[in-house]
Amino acid sequence: MEYGLIGEHLSHSFSKNIHEKLAPYTYELHELRPDELDSFMRSKEFKGINVTIPYKQAVIPYLDEISGQARSIGAVNTIVNRNGKLCGFNTDYFGMKSMIERPGIEPAGKKVLILGTGGTSKTAYAVVTDMGASEVLKVSRTGKEGWPTYEEAYEKHADAEIIINTTPCGMYPDIDDCPVDLSRFQNLCGVIDAIYNPLRTVLILEAQKRGIPAEGGLYMLVVQAVYAAELFADRKITGEKCNQVFTEILNAKRNIVLSGMSLAGKTTLGTLLSERLGRKLEDTDQMIIRREQRSITEIFATDGEQYFRDRETEMTRILAPQTGLVIATGGGAVLRPENVDALKKNGCIIFLDRPFDQILPADDRPLANTKEKVAALLKKRYPIYKAVCDDSITNDLTPEEGIARILAALQKV
Numbered sequence: 001m002e003y004g005l006i007g008e009h010l011s012h013s014f015s016k017n018i019h020e021k022l023a024p025y026t027y028e029l030h031e032l033r034p035d036e037l038d039s040f041m042r043s044k045e046f047k048g049i050n051v052t053i054p055y056k057q058a059v060i061p062y063l064d065e066i067s068g069q070a071r072s073i074g075a076v077n078t079i080v081n082r083n084g085k086l087c088g089f090n091t092d093y094f095g096m097k098s099m100i101e102r103p104g105i106e107p108a109g110k111k112v113l114i115l116g117t118g119g120t121s122k123t124a125y126a127v128v129t130d131m132g133a134s135e136v137l138k139v140s141r142t143g144k145e146g147w148p149t150y151e152e153a154y155e156k157h158a159d160a161e162i163i164i165n166t167t168p169c170g171m172y173p174d175i176d177d178c179p180v181d182l183s184r185f186q187n188l189c190g191v192i193d194a195i196y197n198p199l200r201t202v203l204i205l206e207a208q209k210r211g212i213p214a215e216g217g218l219y220m221l222v223v224q225a226v227y228a229a230e231l232f233a234d235r236k237i238t239g240e241k242c243n244q245v246f247t248e249i250l251n252a253k254r255n256i257v258l259s260g261m262s263l264a265g266k267t268t269l270g271t272l273l274s275e276r277l278g279r280k281l282e283d284t285d286q287m288i289i290r291r292e293q294r295s296i297t298e299i300f301a302t303d304g305e306q307y308f309r310d311r312e313t314e315m316t317r318i319l320a321p322q323t324g325l326v327i328a329t330g331g332g333a334v335l336r337p338e339n340v341d342a343l344k345k346n347g348c349i350i351f352l353d354r355p356f357d358q359i360l361p362a363d364d365r366p367l368a369n370t371k372e373k374v375a376a377l378l379k380k381r382y383p384i385y386k387a388v389c390d391d392s393i394t395n396d397l398t399p400e401e402g403i404a405r406i407l408a409a410l411q412k413v
Contacts, residue, residue: 003232004028006040007052012172012197014218014249015050018225021245023233034058041086048080048232050225053168056119063088073126075119078228089231092123095224096194100127103213105162105190108132113153113160115139115179116167120194124164133162139180154184162190163203170201175321175345178202188212196221198321198345199254205341218253222246251410255325255347258406259385261378262331262365264354265395269402270328276403283328284315291315300366309336316342331368335381340388350406351389355396 003025005015010029019027030049032040037055041062051059056075060066063076064085070076076088100107107128114124117140128136137157140147148157169179175198182188182203191207196217200208207214226242229235256273258266267283274281285296288311292299299308312333319327320342327347333339334349343349359374368374386392391412393405 001028001030001045001049002026002047003049004030004046005050005052006030006032006037006055008032008034008054010052013052014196014221014253015225017252018222018245018249019229021248022226022229022237022241023235025233044081044084044086046079046081048078048228050228051077051079053118060088062086069093069126073122075122077119077224078231080231089228090123091224091227091231092120092220093127094227095220095222096120096123096127097131098223099194099215099217099220100131100164100190100192102219103190103215105192105213105215106131107162107190109134110161110189111135111137111157111159112162112164113137113139113157115163115165115169117144117147118166120166124166124192124194128162128164150180153180158185159187160185161187162192163188164192164194165201165203166194168195170198170203171195172197172321176202178206182206182210182212190214193217194220199250199323200345202341202345205344218250219246222249247411253323253346255319255323255327255343256406256410257327257329257343257347257349258352259329259334259349259389260331260352260354260395261359261374261381262368263359263362264331264352265399265402266328266352268399269352269395269406270326272399272403273326273406277326279324279326281326281328282319284312284319284333285328285330287315287318288312288330295364297364297366305367312336313339313342319343320345322346331365331377331381334388335384344390348391348410349389350409351385351392352395352402353385353392355394358396 004027010031013029016027056077059076066088070088070090073090077092078089080087112128112133114121117138121138138147139153143149165179167179170177191212191214193201193203194217195201200216204214204216226237230237258270270281316339323346363369391409395402
């Protein structure tokens with residue numbers, strides 16, 4: 001290969017999509033077992049590569065030159081082959097710095113905890129130190145090198161103001177995991193997670209619930225790729241191009257989740273969005289009907305609402321790890337916080353706010369088969385719909401106008 005990424009497990013990497021939007025070269029994902037790294041590096045059969053877990057430190061002995069920044073950090077994520085000489089850089093530094101700055105987090109004068117002690121933790125340490133953090137501690141499961149363990153972090157460093165996760169805890173496929181309990185840290189003013197798959201980890205979601213500025217790893221991934229692409233292609237890439245690619249990748253990967261009352265237009269607009277964007281449409285009600293081989297009315301009549309809600313939760317958990325979908329949820333799907341968390345990991349929830357007089361009763365919706373039931377449900381659910389959505393649109397015009405409003409909302413979320 002000429003350009004690409006090396007690492008041990010790359011099947012869910014976004015790097016190929018990002019690089020090929022940034023520069024005119026083909027970018028390959030090249031998985032290597034640890035016993036294959038030596039022959040690959042010695043062969044030098046590439047023009048430029050990025051390096052990810054677990055090789056950011058292991059590649060250093062093969063380099064002929066290393067930038068001062070990469071040397072001081074002790075990790076390399078970008079290598080350029082210059083006429084047979086391998087030159088190492090750390091573009092993760094710029095990605096990490098931009099990721100911290102994007103939500104307005106300011107480390108200057110603050111106590112920072114970095115979760116993990118691997119290559120990315122070294123980058124985070126260098127960045128926040130350079131940004132003026134007053135105290136920076138790494139947190140280790142084993143307490144190696146004298147760093148505090150997680151229990152010690154809770155006991156002795158609960159006054160931390162910024163937390164940066166550089167561990168794989170919470171990364172796909174283990175998207176329900178979280179490295180720390182944020183409720184134990186009462187002074188937090190910023191949370192950063194280098195993980196980008198899922199787009200919002202449990203750690204990021206928990207921070208956002210508490211109103212703490214937080215950012216996931218996708219922006220870091222794009223910015224570090226920009227700096228790497230500049231080295232590979234020997235060309236300057238503008239900040240405008242960087243942000244454009246970030247928005248394109250984010251919108252391509254995240255699910256569009258439509259919430260709201262039954263007959264608020266979720267299936268209609270979902271179908272149109274699916275056709276317009278070339279995305280698969282998943283309807284949680286239809287998934288349940290297919291799984292149960294019976295109608296929603298029959299499920300309610302035979303097994304009750306609790307049984308149906310449990311099946312609804314199963315469906316949201318199935319959809320949570322997937323990306324690039326249009327998801328039409330049942331009217332009660334977002335009533336359970338665990339469903340909201342699942343849908344938000346890779347999704348943007350758009351509430352379709354349809355006027356009451358346009359929501360008609362439906363015989364196949366046991367909880368909304370009369371106008372009186374519709375009114376009661378809307379009064380109960382409306383505050384929840386508004387509270388859990390990422391944005392809302394008033395769905396009172398034509399389907400085409402509804403689609404336009406959804407697409408506009410996605411650009412600002």
